[in-house]
Amino acid sequence: MQINGNTILITGGTSGIGLAFAEEFMKHGNTVIITGRRQDRLDAIQARIPGIVVKNSDIADAAQREELVNWVYSNYPSTNVLINNAGVQLAMDLSQPVDPARVYAEINTNLVGPIHLGSLFAPHLAGLQNPVIINVTSGLAWIPAAFMPVYCATKAAMHSFTLSQRWQLRNTNIQVIEIAPPSVDTELGHDRREDKTQSHGGIPIAEFIKEAMAALINGELEAPIGDAKNLRAKGETIFEAFNSRF
Template sequence: MQLSHNTILITGGTSGIGLAFAKEFKQRDNTVIICGRREDKLEQIMLQHPGIITHVCDVADEKQREELVEWLVTNYPDVNVLINNAGIQLDTDLTNPCNLDRVRAEIETNLVAPIHLSSLMAPHLRDKNGAAIINISSGLAFAPLAFMPVYCATKAAIHSISLSLRHQLKDTHVKVFEIAPPSVDTELGHDRREDKDQSHGGIPVDEFLAGAIEALQNDVYEAAIGQAQQLREKREELFEMMNK
């Protein structure tokens, strides 16, 4: 994948991995557009990182996704890269009646939104040089943590969707990447923490980013970064260890 002179949309770009991608690609002479739910965070990013373009959008909402793509292709018709990064991570006890609103929110954000956005963008991307769809999955797609079963299932589905989408676009110029992070030090999963400002733990974002950029640069279409590689290769063994 070419890493400069693109026009890139990044979902979930207000923090963590999404914001790290935005800053990295901006430094590499790309036009970078991020979207997120929090208008205050987007305004703060515009002030701190001049040149990053922002747009308010809750990707869990079907209508807002459609409006986002319409706005995007109208105002930035050169857009040629979609990074499906937005995600939420919730714990779910399947041994008792679960809160279906939380389950639906997790599935809509983590799975339905990337499917829908990819399908909306694919006809536009087919005509663009250097086009790419980059799906952010997780090492937990391969060896899940049992206390967050819905999150892990959505990431396993993103792995499967990426395979199918890559096959469907094989006769076009659109490259389809799957980047599977390990545990990365971001705010992901703050819902289950008493201190909402506490981070997730895991490797530094910059360490993950270096591995992801290397994979994109070398056209590694399925890249498990760091410990995510072990989760993919030793899934049964590590599942038992992780869930003791």
């Protein structure tokens, strides 16, 4: 992937991996647009990072996805990189009746949103130079953490979808890349923590970004980062040992 001179749209860009990617890509001379649902966060980021572009948008909502794409076409037609990063991570007890609203929240944000958004952007991207779609999945796509089964299932589905998307777009100039993080020290999963200011745990965000950017520069189409490499390599053989830690 060419890492400079792009116009990049990052969903879920107000914290964690999305914001870290935004800051890193801006250092390399890119125009960066981030989306998020909380206007106060968008305003604070725009005040702190001169030049960053912000757009209030809920990726889980189909109408807002379509409005976002139309807004990008109208205001930033040179947008040639889409990073599907927005995600929701919820714990779920499958021994009890589940709340369908929580199930749909994860599926719509983590799976339906990126599928729809990628399809909306594909015709536009195909007419540009160096177009890229980056899907942020997870090491949990290969080894699920059983206490958050829907999140892991959506990431497994996104891994499978990315393979299909890359194959279907193989005769276009659109590059399709999968970045699979390990556990990264962000606020992801705050829903299940009593202290909402507590972070996720895992590797420092700077360490993740350094390795992820190196993978992009090296042209890797599937890039498990850090411990996610081990999960990718060993697959279901370590499922029981992995989950015994929780």
